[in-house]
Amino acid sequence: MASEDMPRPSASSGGGWLGKADTWAGVATIVLALAVIYVSFEYGLGRGGRIGPGYVPLVIGLLLLGLGVLLVARAGRSVDLLDTDIAWRQVGLVTVGIVAFALLLDRAGMIVAILATVLIAAPAAYGNTLVSTLISGVALAAFSWCLFVYFLKISIPVWWF
Amino acid sequence: MELFGQLAYGFELALTPQNLLFCFLGALIGTLVGVLPGLGPVATIAMLLPITFTLPPVAALIMLAGLYYGAQYGGSTTAILVNIPGESSSVVTCLDGHAMARKGRAGAALAIAALGSFFAGTVATFIIAIFSAPMVWIASTFQSPDYFGLMIFGLIAAVVLAQGSVVRSIVMVLVGLIIGLAGTGITDGQSRFTFGIPYLSEGVSFVALAMGLFGVGEVISNLARTFGKPEVQPVSSLWPNRDEARRAVPAVLRGTAIGSILGVLPGGGALIAAFGAYVIEKKWSKRPEEFGHGAVEGVAAPEAANNAGAQTSFIPLLTLGLPSNAVMALMLAAMTIHGIVPGPKLMVERPDLFWAMIASMWIGNLMLVITCPIDGSTSQSWSSAASAPTASRTRRSTCW
Amino acid sequence: MFFARIASLSQIGLAVLAPALTPVLASAPAAAQSYPSKPITIVEGFPAGSGLDIIGRIIQGPLEKALGGTIVFDYKSGAGGNVASEYVAKATPDGYTILFGTAGTHGINASLYKKLSFDVEADFTPIGPVVDVPNVLTVNPKIVDAKTVTEFIAILKKQPGKLNYGSSGNGASTHLGFAQFNVAAGIDMVHIPYKGSPPAIQAMLNGETCCQFAQLQTVLGQHKAGTLRLIAMSTSKRVPLLPDIPTIGETLKGFESVTWYGFFGPKGLDAAIVNKINSALKTVLEDKEVVDKLAAIGNGVRYETPEQFKATVKKDRAQWAEVVKKSGATVD
Numbered sequence: 086m087a088s089e090d091m092p093r094p095s096a097s098s099g100g101g102w103l104g105k106a107d108t109w110a111g112v113a114t115i116v117l118a119l120a121v122i123y124v125s126f127e128y129g130l131g132r133g134g135r136i137g138p139g140y141v142p143l144v145i146g147l148l149l150l151g152l153g154v155l156l157v158a159r160a161g162r163s164v165d166l167l168d169t170d171i172a173w174r175q176v177g178l179v180t181v182g183i184v185a186f187a188l189l190l191d192r193a194g195m196i197v198a199i200l201a202t203v204l205i206a207a208p209a210a211y212g213n214t215l216v217s218t219l220i221s222g223v224a225l226a227a228f229s230w231c232l233f234v235y236f237l238k239i240s241i242p243v244w245w246f
Numbered sequence: 247m248e249l250f251g252q253l254a255y256g257f258e259l260a261l262t263p264q265n266l267l268f269c270f271l272g273a274l275i276g277t278l279v280g281v282l283p284g285l286g287p288v289a290t291i292a293m294l295l296p297i298t299f300t301l302p303p304v305a306a307l308i309m310l311a312g313l314y315y316g317a318q319y320g321g322s323t324t325a326i327l328v329n330i331p332g333e334s335s336s337v338v339t340c341l342d343g344h345a346m347a348r349k350g351r352a353g354a355a356l357a358i359a360a361l362g363s364f365f366a367g368t369v370a371t372f373i374i375a376i377f378s379a380p381m382v383w384i385a386s387t388f389q390s391p392d393y394f395g396l397m398i399f400g401l402i403a404a405v406v407l408a409q410g411s412v413v414r415s416i417v418m419v420l421v422g423l424i425i426g427l428a429g430t431g432i433t434d435g436q437s438r439f440t441f442g443i444p445y446l447s448e449g450v451s452f453v454a455l456a457m458g459l460f461g462v463g464e465v466i467s468n469l470a471r472t473f474g475k476p477e478v479q480p481v482s483s484l485w486p487n488r489d490e491a492r493r494a495v496p497a498v499l500r501g502t503a504i505g506s507i508l509g510v511l512p513g514g515g516a517l518i519a520a521f522g523a524y525v526i527e528k529k530w531s532k533r534p535e536e537f538g539h540g541a542v543e544g545v546a547a548p549e550a551a552n553n554a555g556a557q558t559s560f561i562p563l564l565t566l567g568l569p570s571n572a573v574m575a576l577m578l579a580a581m582t583i584h585g586i587v588p589g590p591k592l593m594v595e596r597p598d599l600f601w602a603m604i605a606s607m608w609i610g611n612l613m614l615v616i617t618c619p620i621d622g623s624t625s626q627s628w629s630s631a632a633s634a635p636t637a638s639r640t641r642r643s644t645c646w
Numbered sequence: 647m648f649f650a651r652i653a654s655l656s657q658i659g660l661a662v663l664a665p666a667l668t669p670v671l672a673s674a675p676a677a678a679q680s681y682p683s684k685p686i687t688i689v690e691g692f693p694a695g696s697g698l699d700i701i702g703r704i705i706q707g708p709l710e711k712a713l714g715g716t717i718v719f720d721y722k723s724g725a726g727g728n729v730a731s732e733y734v735a736k737a738t739p740d741g742y743t744i745l746f747g748t749a750g751t752h753g754i755n756a757s758l759y760k761k762l763s764f765d766v767e768a769d770f771t772p773i774g775p776v777v778d779v780p781n782v783l784t785v786n787p788k789i790v791d792a793k794t795v796t797e798f799i800a801i802l803k804k805q806p807g808k809l810n811y812g813s814s815g816n817g818a819s820t821h822l823g824f825a826q827f828n829v830a831a832g833i834d835m836v837h838i839p840y841k842g843s844p845p846a847i848q849a850m851l852n853g854e855t856c857c858q859f860a861q862l863q864t865v866l867g868q869h870k871a872g873t874l875r876l877i878a879m880s881t882s883k884r885v886p887l888l889p890d891i892p893t894i895g896e897t898l899k900g901f902e903s904v905t906w907y908g909f910f911g912p913k914g915l916d917a918a919i920v921n922k923i924n925s926a927l928k929t930v931l932e933d934k935e936v937v938d939k940l941a942a943i944g945n946g947v948r949y950e951t952p953e954q955f956k957a958t959v960k961k962d963r964a965q966w967a968e969v970v971k972k973s974g975a976t977v978d
Contacts, residue, residue, distance in 0.1 A: 107411070114417050121424055128436055138436035142427055145420050152417050165411070172470030179466050209469050292694035292721070295703060386852045430725065432841055435758075435816040435975075444732065447725035566851070567867035568844045572693065575844070579695035582863065583703050585942050589867015 106165040111156030118149035175209045182206035194244040195234070199226040253375060256601030259304065260609055265602065268305045272312025273610045277617075279313070280320020286333060286453060287317040291576045295583075303584040304599050308606040310580055311560070314573050315367065315607065318556050319614050322359045322549055327352060330461040334452050335552035338520045340460055341407075342537060342544030349540050354486040358494045360615050362546045363553035366502040367611035370557035373506050374564070375604050378593075381558065382565045385510045396511070400518045403525040409538050425450050490542045497527055497543035501550030509555030510562065511570070516555030523551035557607060564592055564600060681741050681919050682715030688909075689720045689734050690746045691727025697843075697861055701777055701907055702746055704939050705930050712926035726817055727751035728762060735764035739912040741919040744773070749905035749966070750819050752959050757967035758817045758975060766963065771915040772955040774924045775908035776931070777945040781823045781859040781880040783894060786873075789856040795878050795897040798857075799831045806834040812855035814843040817975055822966065823859040823880055823903035825973035830898050850874065859903075862887075862944030880904065887944045903969075906948055908955060920952050 102108060121142055131137025182205040189198035203222035207213045234243055259265060279290045291310055298306035321333030326343035339359065346355040373381065401419050408415035428439040429449030440446040486494065501523040508519035527543040528534050537544050559570045567588035569575040581588050586596060593600045692698050702719060710717050722730040731751050737743035745751075747770075756766045764770075785792060790809070792798035802809065813821035816839040828835060838855055840846035843864045849855045851873060859880060868874040869888075878894045879885050880903040894901045909923065930936055931947040940947055950958060 107414075110414055110417070117421065117424075124439070128438060138431045138434050138438060142424065142438065145423055145427075149417065149420050149424075152413055152420070156413055156417070159413075163411075172466065175466045175469040179462060179469070183462065209466075288694065292719075295694070296706065299703070299707065386848070389852055389854050390849075430816075432816065432839055444725055444729045447729065448723060562848075566848075568848055569695075570844075572695070575693070575842075576695035579700050579703070582700050582943055585939065587867045587870065587943075590871030590873060591867065 102161055104167050105160040105163050106167050107156045107160035107163040109167060111153045111158075111160060114149055114153030114156060118146050118153055121146035121149065178209040179206050182209075191242060192245065194242045195229060196226045196243060197245065199229060249376060252597070252601050253605065255597070256603075256605035257609075259598055259602035260308065260605035265305050265308050265606060266609070268301070268309040269312050269606045269610050270613055272309035273316040273613050274617075276313035276316020276318075277320040277323075277614065280317035280322075280333065281324055282320075287314050288572045288576065290317075291573060291580075295576065295580060298580055299583065303581070303586060304602050306580060306584065307577065307599065307603055308610075310577055311603055311607060312610045314577075315553065315556055315610060316614060318553055319360065319363060322363070323356060326355045326359065326545070329464045331456050333552075334456065335516045335520050335548075335555070337456055337460070337517075338407075338524045338548040338552075339545060341524070342539075342541050345538065345540035346542070346545060351490075351540065354490050354542075355545050358486050358490065358542060358546050359549040362494065362498040362501065362550040364611050364615040365498055366505060366550035366554035367557050368608060369502050370506050370509070370554040371604055371608045371611070373558060374561055374607075375601075378561050378565050381507075381510045381561050384507075385562060386566075388511055393511075396508075396518060400521055403518075403521045406525050407521070407528060407537070425455070486542070493542045494546040497523075497546040498550040500526060501547035502554045504547075505551030505554030506558050508551075509558035516552045516559060516571075519551040519555040520548040523547040560603075560607075563588060564603070565590060567592070679918075681922060682713055684742060685716040685718045686713070686742050686744060687718050687720050688744050688746050689722055689730045691723060691730030691748075691751055692721070693723045694719075694721050696723075697779065697863060698746060698748060698907055700863070700943070701779075701940070701945065705776060705936060708930040708933050708936050709926060712929040713923065726755055726758070726815070728755055728759065731755070731766070731770075732762075732764055734910065734912055735769040737912045739771070739915040741911065741915060741923070743912065744923070745770070745910040746776075746907060747910045748779075748819075748907050749962055750817075752910070753905075753962035753966040754817060754819065754822060754970065756963050757970045758822075767956075767959060769913050771911040771913055771920055772952055772959055773909040773911055773915075773920050774927045774952060774955050775906045775948045775950050775958065776927065777907050777940055778881065778948045779905045779907060779945055780862045780885050781820060781903060781905065782862050782865065782891070783824075783827070783857065783877045783880070784850065784860045784865050784868075785857040785875050785877055786850050786853060786855075787875045789853055792877060793875070795831075795892075795894055798877055799833060802831075802833040802835065807836065809857075810836045810838045810855040812846040812849050812858040813837065813839050814846050814861075815839050815841065819903070819905040820846070820859045820861065822969050822973060822975060823905075825975065826903055826969045827859070827880075827894065827898075827901065829969075829972050830901050847874075866944065881946075885944055885946065887941055906958070908948075924952050 125139040125142035125146055128139030128142065129137040130139045130143060182202045185205055186198045186202040189201055193201075200222045203218060203225060207218040207221075230243065233241060260269065275290065275294075276287060279285045279287060291313055294310070294313070298310065301309070317333060318335065321331060321336040322339045322343065325331045325336040325339040326347050329340050329344040331337040331340050343355045343359065346352065401423075404419050404422075405412065405415045408418070424439070426449070428446055430437050430440075430447050437447060501519075504523045504526070505516065505519040508522065509516050524537075524544060524547060527541075527547045528537045531537065531541070531543060533541070559574060562568045562570045563574045563577060567578070567590070569578045578588055586592070586599065688702060690696070690698055690702060699719070699721075706717050706719075722733055724730075727748065727750060730745060731747065734743055734745035752766045752770070755762065783795070783798070785798065790798065790801055792801055811824050813824065815821065818839075820843070821837060821839060824835075825837070838849070840849060843860065846855070846858060847860065847864060847868065850858055851868070862876075862879075862885065865874055865876065869876050876888070876891050878892050878897070879888075880894055880901070882893065882895055882902045882904070884891065884893055909927070911920065911923075928949055931949045937947050
């Protein structure tokens with residue numbers, strides 16, 4: 086959301102058909118569209134008068150397919166260049182942190198999950214030391230325990246037992 | 247005039263020290279949970295329900311109502327300061343509110359949001375008092391085809407308010423529809439796109455989705471660009487300058503009108519109202535290119551619309567006994583537990599409850615706007631506390 | 647924040663010690679005797695503020711007093727209550743995780759859903775029912791101006807397949823109860839499910855549907871205002887709150903479609919704990935204040951022993967299975 090406001094230096098300033106944003110947006114759309122269309126056939130399409138559960142997904146899938154093709158076809162005239170300057174480190178670490186939280190919450194409990202998430206995600210920001218990370222992890226776990234377990238009495242597993 | 251007599255009666259009840267205290271408590275707790283991303287009014291009201299059993303019904307409902315609109319204020323605060331919508335209806339506020347904050351105009355954005363909301367809340371309160379009956383009539387003529395029309399309007403609005411390539415906006419609207427299909431189909435009971443995960447049987451949670459798109463996205467882009475330091479400028483001045491005020495006023499008026507009408511519709515018109523108000527501002531503006539980069543109207547209109555909508559969404563509950571969203575369903579439960587049967591007869595059977603609630607809404611809004619400066623500075627510290635570990639807080643909220 | 651950290655640190659300390667201590671402390675008979683020694687979580691398969699939740703909240707205080715412990719509600723809504731059922735079926739049977747189930751979750755869903763990861767009888771220990779929730783045949787008098795069941799059937803027979811009936815969801819008791827009524831009365835109508843009862847009632851008010859089975863408490867307000875007409879109850883006996891409204895069974899012999907709410911534990915729950923909760927329920931359901939509160943919104947208390955409740959579940963499961971089969975409803 087925020088990043089699109091500011092022009093960022095693009096690594097592939099060369100252009101060309103493969104260097105256009107629309108080309109790859111189109112390819113992604115086509116892949117998604119095909120998956121949706123494939124799945125929608127499993128749901129049953131119903132009849133014209135009383136449509137089945139797969140009807141709407143199929144229509145949306147076909148529309149997506151058309152738009153994806155359109156994107157690829159018109160990519161040549163587009164001025165948007167592909168932005169390959171992706172902060173892989175940040176994207177990766179934050180994503181893994183979130184997935185770790187989801188996997189750990191039910192199995193190891195909230196405290197472990199929060200500590201793990203903070204430890205995993207912390208290296209995404211430069212300047213975090215191990216000590217500062219541990220402090221913020223413990224503080225966050227304590228805060229969450231106080232708020233959600235103590236005050237609000239939400240039933241979440243705090244520990245693994 | 248009868249109306250003034252009734253309103254005076256309502257104020258008399260709402261201004262008793264006890265009711266005033268619960269109104270304040272509700273608004274305060276509401277603001278706090280609104281600021282905490284992911285902990286919305288629904289969860290909070292559900293937790294506070296047992297406490298309300300011991301209170302007289304009027305005080306209990308005044309507090310719960312205060313919690314609801316307090317959360318609307320709090321939700322826009324985080325939307326502006328950290329680009330995380332606390333409530334679904336403040337998603338639109340993120341677009342220009344946060345852009346204003348990045349330009350160092352966070353104070354002005356917060357003030358415009360609060361004053362706009364207050365104005366809208368005042369108008370909507372009077373609408374509930376005066377026009378409940380005709381509003382309900384409008385809502386009751388709304389049938390499925392009309393809802394479908396409104397939905398299409400909302401989708402087109404989404405395309406209009408997007409920046410950049412139209413084709414890509416349409417693609418994203420369709421992808422959104424696919425995500426929306428996930429869950430158990432209402433008409434046939436078939437599970438679609440749930441991949442056998444029971445948690446998806448009710449569909450993808452809006453809060454989780456908004457948190458992922460706005461919150462996580464914001465965290466990652468902040469980390470990548472600024473090495474982890476929050477980008478928001480300090481709240482310089484709390485007051486909008488003359489030019490900003492001049493641009494905000496007509497936008498607030500339009501937003502209030504749109505919100506008041508759409509809020510009455512069962513099924514949560516407040517969100518569509520906020521979107522609609524934003525689109526109309528963008529279309530009517532002489533400077534549409536400013537939208538998305540901190541246009542004052544882009545904050546004023548949707549904020550007014552969603553607050554007006556939040557207020558008028560009490561109308562179906564108070565006059566038909568039909569809750570229009572999850573919060574109203576909880577209010578209905580609270581009434582039922584207190585032995586009150588909400589329905590068309592409520593106004594006749596429990597005039598004390600009806601008018602005291604309406605009066606307290608206005609009082610609560612007034613309290614919120616007065617505490618706005620405090621709220622602004624506390625939420626500044628909230629948000630700076632939040633900015634380091636936002637990643638973890640965000641994820642926590644996606645779990646419930 | 648400082649105290650919070652201390653609290654958290656002491657938690658960590660406990661965490662290290664606790665696993666070592668648990669085997670020593672935990673022994674079954676002692677557990678039943680000291681029950682409840684920590685908050686009891688009652689899991690509901692529907693969101694906060696649902697009809698089920700309202701009943702739960704009304705009995706919460708008295709039940710806490712009778713049990714001598716605290717009760718916490720946990721909402722795990724989804725798949726018609728199956729998310730919550732599955733959660734409780736797989737929980738430790740220590741009496742601290744209890745399901746607030748319904749005739750829907752334990753009667754209807756067993757045959758409605760083709761693949762469930764649990765069995766509604768084998769994987770649960772029935773503890774006791776709480777209330778009977780009557781469904782009432784409700785019409786919008788502007789669409790179908792019937793005053794009795796006989797009139798209603800006569801009007802419907804003249805226009806087969808023309809009129810719509812609403813429900814609070816596909817496979818809900820409001821849907822299947824009406825389907826059962828259609829079969830019994832020999833009429834043909836189109837079913838339109840809505841997402842919950844408020845939109846369904848809204849649709850009946852604006853004429854999109856003509857009629858529906860509604861849980862009594864959801865239409866009481868409309869009934870008082872005269873905007874909707876209550877024709878007949880689905881229960882076997884008239885409801886004390888509205889003694890003038892007959893039952894459907896008075897016209898269609900033997901028709902009954904009742905839904906109850908009741909408590910279940912996971913399978914293998916200690917009989918001593920089951921009896922303890924059941925007798926606490928008995929105390930609560932004999933409390934006049936509770937009875938009056940429940941009656942004011944149209945619900946009748948229902949007390950059964952664990953054995954009787956077990957038989958009820960078995961009987962209703964079979965009965966609903968037949969209704970589901972006849973109506974042809976399925977949910978995947």
